[in-house]
Amino acid sequence: MSTDSLLKHLACSNCGSVFDHREIQTFCLTCNKPLLAVYDLEQAKKKLSKELFSNRLPNLWRYRELLPILEGKHIVSLGEGFTPLIPLSSLGRRLALPHVFVKDESQIPTGSFKARGLAVAVSKALELGIKRVAIPTAGNAGGALAAYAARAGIECFIFMPADVPRLNLIESQVCGARVTLVKGIISDCAKMIAERKAEMGWFDMSTLKEPYRLEGKKTMGWELAEQFEWTLPDVILYPTGGGTGLIGMWRAFSELAELGWISGSRPRMISVQSRGCDPITRAFGDGKTESEFYHNAQTLAAGLRVPKAFGDALILKAIRESGGVAISVSDDEILSAMKDMAQVEGIFMCPEGAATLAAMKRLKEEGEVNASDRIVLFNTATGLKYPEIWQ
Amino acid sequence: MSTDSLLKHLACSNCGSVFDHREIQTFCLTCNKPLLAVYDLEQAKKKLSKELFSNRLPNLWRYRELLPILEGKHIVSLGEGFTPLIPLSSLGRRLALPHVFVKDESQIPTGSFKARGLAVAVSKALELGIKRVAIPTAGNAGGALAAYAARAGIECFIFMPADVPRLNLIESQVCGARVTLVKGIISDCAKMIAERKAEMGWFDMSTLKEPYRLEGKKTMGWELAEQFEWTLPDVILYPTGGGTGLIGMWRAFSELAELGWISGSRPRMISVQSRGCDPITRAFGDGKTESEFYHNAQTLAAGLRVPKAFGDALILKAIRESGGVAISVSDDEILSAMKDMAQVEGIFMCPEGAATLAAMKRLKEEGEVNASDRIVLFNTATGLKYPEIWQ
Numbered sequence: 001m002s003t004d005s006l007l008k009h010l011a012c013s014n015c016g017s018v019f020d021h022r023e024i025q026t027f028c029l030t031c032n033k034p035l036l037a038v039y040d041l042e043q044a045k046k047k048l049s050k051e052l053f054s055n056r057l058p059n060l061w062r063y064r065e066l067l068p069i070l071e072g073k074h075i076v077s078l079g080e081g082f083t084p085l086i087p088l089s090s091l092g093r094r095l096a097l098p099h100v101f102v103k104d105e106s107q108i109p110t111g112s113f114k115a116r117g118l119a120v121a122v123s124k125a126l127e128l129g130i131k132r133v134a135i136p137t138a139g140n141a142g143g144a145l146a147a148y149a150a151r152a153g154i155e156c157f158i159f160m161p162a163d164v165p166r167l168n169l170i171e172s173q174v175c176g177a178r179v180t181l182v183k184g185i186i187s188d189c190a191k192m193i194a195e196r197k198a199e200m201g202w203f204d205m206s207t208l209k210e211p212y213r214l215e216g217k218k219t220m221g222w223e224l225a226e227q228f229e230w231t232l233p234d235v236i237l238y239p240t241g242g243g244t245g246l247i248g249m250w251r252a253f254s255e256l257a258e259l260g261w262i263s264g265s266r267p268r269m270i271s272v273q274s275r276g277c278d279p280i281t282r283a284f285g286d287g288k289t290e291s292e293f294y295h296n297a298q299t300l301a302a303g304l305r306v307p308k309a310f311g312d313a314l315i316l317k318a319i320r321e322s323g324g325v326a327i328s329v330s331d332d333e334i335l336s337a338m339k340d341m342a343q344v345e346g347i348f349m350c351p352e353g354a355a356t357l358a359a360m361k362r363l364k365e366e367g368e369v370n371a372s373d374r375i376v377l378f379n380t381a382t383g384l385k386y387p388e389i390w391q
Numbered sequence: 392m393s394t395d396s397l398l399k400h401l402a403c404s405n406c407g408s409v410f411d412h413r414e415i416q417t418f419c420l421t422c423n424k425p426l427l428a429v430y431d432l433e434q435a436k437k438k439l440s441k442e443l444f445s446n447r448l449p450n451l452w453r454y455r456e457l458l459p460i461l462e463g464k465h466i467v468s469l470g471e472g473f474t475p476l477i478p479l480s481s482l483g484r485r486l487a488l489p490h491v492f493v494k495d496e497s498q499i500p501t502g503s504f505k506a507r508g509l510a511v512a513v514s515k516a517l518e519l520g521i522k523r524v525a526i527p528t529a530g531n532a533g534g535a536l537a538a539y540a541a542r543a544g545i546e547c548f549i550f551m552p553a554d555v556p557r558l559n560l561i562e563s564q565v566c567g568a569r570v571t572l573v574k575g576i577i578s579d580c581a582k583m584i585a586e587r588k589a590e591m592g593w594f595d596m597s598t599l600k601e602p603y604r605l606e607g608k609k610t611m612g613w614e615l616a617e618q619f620e621w622t623l624p625d626v627i628l629y630p631t632g633g634g635t636g637l638i639g640m641w642r643a644f645s646e647l648a649e650l651g652w653i654s655g656s657r658p659r660m661i662s663v664q665s666r667g668c669d670p671i672t673r674a675f676g677d678g679k680t681e682s683e684f685y686h687n688a689q690t691l692a693a694g695l696r697v698p699k700a701f702g703d704a705l706i707l708k709a710i711r712e713s714g715g716v717a718i719s720v721s722d723d724e725i726l727s728a729m730k731d732m733a734q735v736e737g738i739f740m741c742p743e744g745a746a747t748l749a750a751m752k753r754l755k756e757e758g759e760v761n762a763s764d765r766i767v768l769f770n771t772a773t774g775l776k777y778p779e780i781w782q
Binding site for chain 1: 481540562736738774778
């Protein structure tokens with residue numbers, strides 16, 4: 001059965017060249033930049049409604065007309081999406097910020113927001129007849145790809161740092177993926193895949209070198225709009241590794257505006273990184289449109305060890321268009337934020353998620369956010385995945 | 392604001408004596424048996440509808456009129472409930488059982504179904520003015536209580552076996568609970584609480600010695616009914632430790648029938664235990680109405696190390712009334728089921744959840760379930776909580 005997807009084509013995020021979505025695509029080889037999915041929003045205006053979406057099951061496929069899968073039988077789903085938006089009344093009171101929420105991406109298959117992108121990307125891979133996939137990962141994307149590939153019957157090869165959080169290795173292996181532990185970080189893993197992929201027949205699922213993970217992540221923006229009753233929050237704090245979620249949400253807000261479903265100003269997008277690896281913060285501070293490779297990345301927030309995001313130009317553009325900023329926090333601030341959040345609000349965050357709380361405290365001190373702002377912190381995974389931190 | 396709860400009173404599950412829900416209650420001291428919450432279902436028939444529930448947010452509080460909290464301000468929520476029902480088409484094909492589903496209780500706060508019972512119990516504790524709670528736990532209930540108690544501002548004391556899965560200890564401590572590791576298992580933990588609680592001023596949150604965890608667990612039954620479009624599956628396989636979920640679902644089905652929202656036969660309730668601790672299976676096989684204390688309990692499914700459930704009589708009654716059975720599986724079968732489920736369906740189950748898959752295979756071989764049955768397996772927690780199994 002058709003999903004009634006309104007996908008028209010893919011377009012290069014730099015030169016605008018059009019690519020056919022009915023064939024396997026990667027990124028724009030001319031510009032070396034990501035492709036973006038383009039939907040027929042004129043049709044969408046006629047066919048879609050808020051009520052249509054809201055009456056469907058609470059998972060990301062409720063937005064299926066604005067997702068890239070064409071046939072329902074290709075959807076590979078573990079029930080992902082529509083994660084709760086949890087108010088933080090106690091912390092909010094302490095910080096004099098009464099309208100703070102956590103978008104809790106721990107309550108999702110594989111315990112991390114990576115499930116969104118990989119549910120959609122694996123579904124599309126299945127639709128396009130792809131049989132073998134490979135991914136370089138800081139950890140959680142590996143676990144998510146392993147799960148969805150297993151479910152789709154697609155062979156899965158994962159390259160992760162040798163010092164990856166142990167549970168990322170375990171979840172990938174238990175799901176049957178072939179895992180290679182690499183001395184180095186995600187960029188070293190990516191290099192190994194690039195060298196071997198032609199010979200091995202792997203389709204490369206690297207962040208934004210595959211066009212559809214972005215579409216899965218976009219649904220975080222759609223869900224926020226729906227959960228705020230078709231308005232948008234004032235500020236979103238997002239821990240930026242590869243940055244797909246930040247770019248995706250910014251795309252979602254454009255789609256929503258073009259449909260006329262939201263009005264007024266869009267959220268300020270706050271990119272949060274760890275001081276031990278903050279290429280986006282540096283590029284933002286220096287007024288640059290792209291980031292530089294960050295050498296000797298080191299932080300307890302494993303997911304933030306991304307020394308150069310392939311979508312850096314899109315990340316920086318979204319932050320600036322939104323009137324946001326990019327800031328960095330220390331590992332000590334992250335650890336302290338993890339404890340605060342758990343002890344005051346009962347949410348056992350991942351370190352990447354906790355970085356957003358640390359950043360919000362800083363923004364409050366600097367007067368960058370205030371009591372009237374509706375603020376969303378992204379908890380991108382469950383704290384359960386990081387026992388090493390507490391040993 | 393009122394929740395419009397229709398709670399009338401509590402009643403002893405044995406003698407029927409009535410207890411006032413506006414006061415703190417525990418269990419029937421005369422019978423030494425659990426109390427059950429009784430709602431005004433005549434009012435419910437007039438005031439409630441399927442549509443009313445279905446139009447609310449996808450969490451367990453959508454059923455609030457049939458939950459025990461009286462004031463909305465006392466609800467302590469992390470967005471728990473309405474977990475996905477995931478079809479198992481590949482495993483189903485292999486086993487010639489085309490209608491098998493997993494109710495995935497990993498996608499919930501704290502990563503386990505214990506969140507349901509403790510969200511409701513902590514909310515009620517807050518409503519009743521309780522300030523300090525204690526719990527004996529095989530692991531996951533400790534993590535869940537720690538989180539909700541932190542959120543409610545209630546002091547929390549947890550007693551768990553010294554060899555508890557490490558992550559249960561970590562999540563409890565990070566959420567600020569005071570944890571005592573006990574040489575022994577959950578029954579030894581319970582003894583320590585019983586000895587000290589008067590002196591320490593603890594309210595005892597032990598399974599079914601507190602009346603409201605059952606009400607939270609009951610919502611699993613309500614959700615199944617709603618997810619099957621107000622019908623019920625034919626068979627439910629449930630891993631029985633304390634058994635609150637099994638009893639709770641059986642209560643939910645009674646409520647649904649009394650409201651006239653379902654008709655026809657109710658599911659066969661299959662209790663699954665590990666051979667290393669299977670007091671319910673033994674009592675069922677011996678035709679007894681209560682279980683005997685199981686000595687030297689040992690199994691990799693930590694949550695099933697419950698040597699004597701306080702609600703054993705209710706568990707056995709529900710199994711028999713439903714036409715179900717109680718069966719045991721080995722740790723080897725559990726481990727093999729964990730791998731099968733992960734590699735074929737992409738679901739990284741907890742060992743307790745995997746026990747239900749092992750049991751279903753056995754029931755299929757014995758002709759106890761067949762291709763026309765709609766079967767639900769309960770995955771009661773995320774596999775992420777059990778890295779020890781893979782070391």
